Amino acid sequence: MTPHYDTLTVQQEGAVLFAGINSPPMNLLGPELVRDLVSLIQRAEVDGSIQVLVFKSEDPDYFIPHVDVTRIASYRAEAAKLVGEPSIALLFRHLSASRLVTIAQIEGRVRGAGSEFVLACDMRFAARESAIFGQFEPAFGQVPGGGATQHLVRLMGRGRALEVMLSARDYDAELAERYGWINRALPADELDEFVRELAHRIAGLPASGQTAVKDRVNAIALAPADDFRRDSDLFGESVRTPEAQARIQAALSSGFQTREAELDLPELLGHLPV
Template sequence: MRKYETIRTELNGGVLWATIDNPPLNLIDERFVGDLIALLDDTQADGDVRVVVFRSADPDFFIPHVDVRRIAEYTTVAATSGGPDDISLGALYRRLSEARPVTVAVLEGRARGAGAELLYACDMRFASLERAVIGQLEVGTGLVPGAGAIQQLVRLAGRGQAMQVILGSDDLDGREAERIGLVNKALPDEELIPYVGRLAARVAGFPEAAVRLAKRRINAAALPLKEDVQVDSSLFQILARDPSSGARIGALMQRGLQERSRTELDLGAALGEL
């Protein structure tokens, strides 16, 4: 398997540990999007990879959100990921949901916006009780989630909880995320990786055809229509060009957005102060 710029990989007994390492904050940019596309291509072709576990090299951030300075660039790279419909992160995350290997996300820091949407696209999610934070910041910045959160949160948590998470644009800790169904389980730090490792190895050891077909049928019952995610992506792109959202994002940038700052660490609170 090739080496990637922003993802470190280690294959162990059918489980590929994919560690996101895109300093300074693991923002989504064109390099990460290109690496995610390459990883999906490689694991689709490599029958030795049965489960992919995503985690972060940064103790504070899984993926905080997109790099707001690089939206055009990463969107251009996403458009190369596999056909005329693949024009957004939402389409790319759909590929992640439909990938041949089972995908598991381990949340040990902050995942907001499109970073949280990557979590929802994975087959299973597990969170640290001490350090996990999930949030959808878009409405607070004058946008709407464009990479699957609207569709996925309704299915994971129900209509009312989806309204609260998306319209409130606030942060949730691991315990609350587990309570409303955004993650499968929240565990203490010392138990988290051993638990996920055991589960991943267990799944990787089962007959491949049975796992693959079961995943396919679960997806058929649970994944949103591609067309609905495309609508959300289009609305995000429209609002991203609106001056009011630009002004709110600009105000956050002045307060330290995209830096290791109080604004990024406590973004839910910072949005409420705008």
């Protein structure tokens, strides 16, 4: 029997498990979603019939926009149930190191920890018309805490990674593809079929080869756990500073964490009244 999740819809097709993120009102990464992701990853890793895990969103405007900044301690506690430490960064790194092959099928906005979640997946494919990417933590005086620094520098190079993070701007799918943030930008009406075919093709090949390839690629490209832990600690420290708290409160007062206001988040962040 397929397990029930409050924030995920799951469907297994052979050796491929599709997980749709559905956490109203806007798929914020809060304790319920982290709890369900932890449970899903645990179940899939021990189920030998599953080789590929595909993440998508049930919300056309938002994949995962960022963490719920009002519930940081709670979602970190949920992450600790898998990795033993209250750290989203280590949860995401666990996903990267997993035997599972993970694919993010992205439509809508994916910013902050949402971007870090898809960066932790092995592959990322995005709808050209709707996918929007951002890494805006420096707008609050913070270091990204979920692995963005580790991944983006390796994928984009130093200059582009600095541009992305320090600008706190949105990037469309075509520019994200050019920068290396994602594998490909595809027309929305082709995305689902492309990802499904790829997932099933990978799942039809020997699992031993997948594991061996991932191990070797990760040995070259995945930063050590201590580097992710350091970023997580820096985020935890910086989010408690008076400057960060003042800017977060100003953002919340201006509509941060509401659907309409975050359709153009850079505009909101660029005009905080502090």
